[in-house]
Amino acid sequence: MPESSISPDTRLRVLCLEDNPLIVFHLEQLIEDLGHEFAGSFESFADLKADASLDRIDCALVDIDLADGPTGPAAARWLSSKGIPCIFVTGQEQVAARHPDVAVDTVVKPITPAALAAALTLLANAKRPSSD
Amino acid sequence: MSALDPIDHTTLDHVLVLAPYRRDADYLKQLFVEHDIPVDVCIDVAEIPDYLARSPGVLVATHEALTPVILKDVAGHLASQPSWSEMPIVVLLDRTSNQIRVRTELARVWPRARQLFYQRPVTPVELISGVQSAMLARLRQRDVRDHIEREIELRRELNHRVKNILASVASIFEMTHRGANTLAEFADDFRGRLDALSRVHSAVFHAADEEVSIAEIVDLTFDPYQLQGQSRVVTGGPAVMLTREAGTTLALCLHELATNAIKYGGLSTPEGRVSFEWTLSEDDPAMLSILWIEQGGPPVVEPSRTGYGTRYLRAALGSLFGSKPVMTFAPAGLRCEVSGRVSRLSRNP
Numbered sequence: 001m002p003e004s005s006i007s008p009d010t011r012l013r014v015l016c017l018e019d020n021p022l023i024v025f026h027l028e029q030l031i032e033d034l035g036h037e038f039a040g041s042f043e044s045f046a047d048l049k050a051d052a053s054l055d056r057i058d059c060a061l062v063d064i065d066l067a068d069g070p071t072g073p074a075a076a077r078w079l080s081s082k083g084i085p086c087i088f089v090t091g092q093e094q095v096a097a098r099h100p101d102v103a104v105d106t107v108v109k110p111i112t113p114a115a116l117a118a119a120l121t122l123l124a125n126a127k128r129p130s131s132d
Numbered sequence: 133m134s135a136l137d138p139i140d141h142t143t144l145d146h147v148l149v150l151a152p153y154r155r156d157a158d159y160l161k162q163l164f165v166e167h168d169i170p171v172d173v174c175i176d177v178a179e180i181p182d183y184l185a186r187s188p189g190v191l192v193a194t195h196e197a198l199t200p201v202i203l204k205d206v207a208g209h210l211a212s213q214p215s216w217s218e219m220p221i222v223v224l225l226d227r228t229s230n231q232i233r234v235r236t237e238l239a240r241v242w243p244r245a246r247q248l249f250y251q252r253p254v255t256p257v258e259l260i261s262g263v264q265s266a267m268l269a270r271l272r273q274r275d276v277r278d279h280i281e282r283e284i285e286l287r288r289e290l291n292h293r294v295k296n297i298l299a300s301v302a303s304i305f306e307m308t309h310r311g312a313n314t315l316a317e318f319a320d321d322f323r324g325r326l327d328a329l330s331r332v333h334s335a336v337f338h339a340a341d342e343e344v345s346i347a348e349i350v351d352l353t354f355d356p357y358q359l360q361g362q363s364r365v366v367t368g369g370p371a372v373m374l375t376r377e378a379g380t381t382l383a384l385c386l387h388e389l390a391t392n393a394i395k396y397g398g399l400s401t402p403e404g405r406v407s408f409e410w411t412l413s414e415d416d417p418a419m420l421s422i423l424w425i426e427q428g429g430p431p432v433v434e435p436s437r438t439g440y441g442t443r444y445l446r447a448a449l450g451s452l453f454g455s456k457p458v459m460t461f462a463p464a465g466l467r468c469e470v471s472g473r474v475s476r477l478s479r480n481p
Binding site for chain 1: 292295296298299300302303304306307310377381384443444447448450451452454476
């Protein structure tokens with residue numbers, strides 16, 4: 001199981017910005033399968049700003065289109081400015097490609113476990129202290 | 133109808149007059165202004181590119197304007213036109229010129245232009261009616277442009293929606309696959325969820341403004357089981373129109389509740405009952421509350437392992453209403469309730 005390869009050092013608390021509850025539901029399962037922790041979700045940039053207690057969030061999966069419009073890139077920029085790296089998870093990879101500075105990676109929908117795993121592993125390895 | 137009938141010039145482009153002789157320029161400007169036709173006048177040849185950049189709808193050129201520099205600048209502008217555009221150009225030819233030669237030459241150097249020729253001296257009524265019909269032709273070209281742009285926009289939106297649906301189906305597939313113990317169970321559950329998705333899609337597609345009422349979602353959830361109209365299923369609430377997205381999510385949630393009730397809950401026994409009611413508060417902001425209650429089914433035990441239905445309901449209702457649903461596995465029957473601002477689910481609450 002993937003869990004065995006995840007140590008507390010590399011376990012990520014992952015926030016989701018996604019307005020399709022089915023996808024949130026699927027992401028939650030995939031995140032847990034990979035041994036990471038699902039830290040909740042917001043359906044809009046407005047909800048995120050209104051409510052976010054971003055303690056201990058390690059990274060965020062961000063769709064381009066949210067319930068308040070195509071606000072994903074702005075939300076990713078906002079999260080990045082708070083030190084939270086973002087990964088776009090979207091069917092609009094062309095739009096994502098126009099915002100390379102606000103996300104470290106893009107996972108194209110429909111989501112495959114392998115693609116999400118690769119993107120999260122990159123961040124998890126970056127999280128591991130380089131001293132060990 | 134005469135071409136001099138008033139037309140709504142606010143919807144029209146402007147005319148660009150190319151007239152190197154100031155007297156001609158002033159006369160033409162005066163004439164167009166008198167007839168409420170928006171006009172730019174270019175006398176200085178060096179400024180033509182700037183004037184063309186303002187996208188005139190119609191060009192009016194005097195014979196003296198047909199110089200090599202102007203011919204080239206206008207030709208460049210015509211070549212850069214979008215595919216829908218074929219700019220009308222009105223040319224005022226000198227009476228003494230070889231008109232056939234000029235027309236042949238202009239047809240060659242200015243392709244993709246609708247050229248209209250007058251011989252000077254031209255009467256104001258002739259010129260104005262010619263320019264007005266050129267502007268109407270231009271208006272029709274812009275209608276074509278608007279249609280093309282609308283089609284591009286529709287194709288983009290269609291692609292976006294198809295991708296969303298495929299992503300939803302992929303997620304339903306993955307999650308159903310995980311929850312299923314046998315292939316038969318997987319097939320049943322997957323088919324049921326796809327049917328629910330497909331029914332709500334049709335309802336939203338046929339609705340005006342892509343909005344759907346809660347009552348309609350209730351109908352399309354229970355109709356396949358022919359449970360409506362029986363005393364076993366009681367539903368009701370005020371008229372609330374939901375957005376396409378909110379309607380889809382509520383339909384999938386009700387599908388999970390209904391199928392669970394039929395398999396294990398309040399609709400799995402002849403004497404069991406289900407009620408689904410929704411209310412709208414008069415607060416500001418108005419709150420929408422939904423309440424699902426099962427009664428008379430087998431004694432309910434909280435499932436040891438949380439299945440697709442429960443997990444989906446928690447995630448979906450939570451995201452839809454902005455607050456966590458309360459699901460109570462009371463021995464008498466399952467209860468599920470949640471409330472949130474109606475503005476989250478409805479465009480015009």
